[in-house]
Amino acid sequence: MQYKCLIxxxxxxxxxxxETHLSQFDNFELIASCSSAIEAHKVLxxxxxxxxxxxxxxxxxxxxxxxKTLKHKPKVIFTTAYRDYAIEGFDLNALDYLLKPxxxxxxxxxxxxxxDTSKSSIGVTENSQFEDSHIFVQSNKKNxxxxxxxxxxxxxxxxxxxxHLQDASIMLKHGITAFEEKLDSRFLRVHRSYxxxxxxxxxxxxxxxxxxxxxxxxxxxxxxxxxxQLNQNQ
Numbered sequence: 001m002q003y004k005c006l007i008x009x010x011x012x013x014x015x016x017x018x019e020t021h022l023s024q025f026d027n028f029e030l031i032a033s034c035s036s037a038i039e040a041h042k043v044l045x046x047x048x049x050x051x052x053x054x055x056x057x058x059x060x061x062x063x064x065x066x067x068k069t070l071k072h073k074p075k076v077i078f079t080t081a082y083r084d085y086a087i088e089g090f091d092l093n094a095l096d097y098l099l100k101p102x103x104x105x106x107x108x109x110x111x112x113x114x115x116d117t118s119k120s121s122i123g124v125t126e127n128s129q130f131e132d133s134h135i136f137v138q139s140n141k142k143n144x145x146x147x148x149x150x151x152x153x154x155x156x157x158x159x160x161x162x163x164h165l166q167d168a169s170i171m172l173k174h175g176i177t178a179f180e181e182k183l184d185s186r187f188l189r190v191h192r193s194y195x196x197x198x199x200x201x202x203x204x205x206x207x208x209x210x211x212x213x214x215x216x217x218x219x220x221x222x223x224x225x226x227x228x229q230l231n232q233n234q
């Protein structure tokens with residue numbers, strides 16, 4: 001199997017080192033090597049990427065903030081000179097976290113981890129259909145079957161998320177970003193604390209989403225992507 005890769009780092013020497021390491025693997029294809037998140041965003045609009053090598057500390061838009069804007073996220077290996085970002089990186093479900101300068105031995109370990117976790121599923125396209133009908137969530141020591149069609153929106157409350165259904169709600173201890181990864185393409189992150197089921201939206205403005213009588217704010221950071229997604233669906 002051929003894996004498509006994207007490198008994003010504002011330092012040319014760092015990009016070149018990753019390119020050199022990656023060239024040792026026959027089944028990994030480098031689609032692009034970008035110096036900014038803005039460049040990378042353009043690539044991701046036209047290419048399905050399986051593995052993203054992403055620097056964290058970059059001008060204009062940090063790698064972690066850039067990753068949060070992506071609805072369909074590739075597998076991510078963070079690359080950085082700063083150890084302090086490790087916790088945030090793993091909170092975003094990063095596959096691995098490589099400290100610069102990156103040795104080939106450590107790079108090899110990260111690639112092996114990617115291969116191990118990617119055997120069952122590689123990438124998700126923007127045009128993917130709703131392949132799954134439900135998910136099991138754990139609440140009050142029970143595994144509860146929740147149908148995606150029944151979810152109206154999801155709300156983050158500190159260390160918990162609240163899944164709002166048509167006639168009920170379920171509270172569970174889970175990060176909203178990690179939970180977002182389990183959802184299909186009908187769901188859209190509109191705010192750091194909210195994910196909505198786009199099939200339930202009855203109206204929207206540049207400031208908020210309406211689902212019946214419910215009003216959900218659109219965060220400034222997510223606004224451009226939300227408007228793009230919703231306008232495409234009109």
